[in-house]
Amino acid sequence: MEDALRAIGLEHSNVAQLCCNNGRETVSLMNLGARAATGFDQSEAFLDQARELARTAGRACRFVAGDVHAIDAQYDGSFDLVVVTIGVFGWMPDLARFMAVPARLLRPGGRILIHEEHPVANLFEPKQEPPLLVRHSYFRDTPFVGENAIVYGDGPAPRVGPHYWFVHPMSQVIESLIGAGLAIERFQELPDNISTTAHDALAAGRLLPLSYLLQARKSL
Numbered sequence: 069m070e071d072a073l074r075a076i077g078l079e080h081s082n083v084a085q086l087c088c089n090n091g092r093e094t095v096s097l098m099n100l101g102a103r104a105a106t107g108f109d110q111s112e113a114f115l116d117q118a119r120e121l122a123r124t125a126g127r128a129c130r131f132v133a134g135d136v137h138a139i140d141a142q143y144d145g146s147f148d149l150v151v152v153t154i155g156v157f158g159w160m161p162d163l164a165r166f167m168a169v170p171a172r173l174l175r176p177g178g179r180i181l182i183h184e185e186h187p188v189a190n191l192f193e194p195k196q197e198p199p200l201l202v203r204h205s206y207f208r209d210t211p212f213v214g215e216n217a218i219v220y221g222d223g224p225a226p227r228v229g230p231h232y233w234f235v236h237p238m239s240q241v242i243e244s245l246i247g248a249g250l251a252i253e254r255f256q257e258l259p260d261n262i263s264t265t266a267h268d269a270l271a272a273g274r275l276l277p278l279s280y281l282l283q284a285r286k287s288l
């Protein structure tokens with residue numbers, strides 16, 4: 069990811085991160101040379117952490133709360149780069165609707181850089197034996213329903229009621245970019261596990277794509 073960002077060149081750029089969570093990557097974008105960085109997320113609690121982190125790091129990032137689909141029109145056409153990283157597309161029931169957001173936020177010639185989990189990972193149950201037993205269709209069209217909170221560590225997760233994880237095959241990601249008028253410049257499938265340790269067994273042997281980098285550009 070860092071190499072891809074350096075290849076694009078962040079110097080003097082105005083960067084947005086969609087679904088930025090606690091803002092650690094938004095802050096890193098400024099550490100890599102961005103002139104300004106704005107993180108958007110629906111969670112006020114995560115954005116409080118993000119503001120605290122940015123203060124500690126001495127980086128003047130801006131954090132905006134709300135549903136990404138409803139980002140205010142004042143931001144339209146203002147960003148040189150929009151970044152989306154691991155764990156965002158699963159929240160999105162409709163990728164075409166989601167991709168319309170970076171498409172309007174980018175200035176003409178601006179880019180989107182996506183570093184996400186590869187949908188192949190959804191074929192398998194976490195921590196199952198054997199790890200590579202296919203349990204779900206790659207073309208599954210219903211979301212996974214979870215009952216426990218999503219936690220980053222391996223500790224206990226409290227029961228929070230139903231939440232949904234939407235599965236999008238690679239073709240859907242690519243088609244949604246094309247549909248939003250964004251021209252693909254780079255697509256790289258990678259064997260690296262960028263998710264939780266639950267995927268470590270899948271990553272062993274580096275047999276499967278577990279993540280990808282996808283870069284696209286808005287026309288001038």
Ligand SMILES: C[S@@+](CC[C@H](N)C(=O)[O-])C[C@H]1O[C@@H](n2cnc3c(N)ncnc32)[C@H](O)[C@@H]1O
Binds near residue numbers: 152
């Ligand atoms: C799993 S986190 C991953 C974010 C980031 N890649 C990271 O690693 O920290 C997903 C984030 O998306 C946010 N999110 C999900 N749906 C959203 C929506 N419709 N609008 C804004 N934020 C959303 C959640 O609040 C959460 O912080």
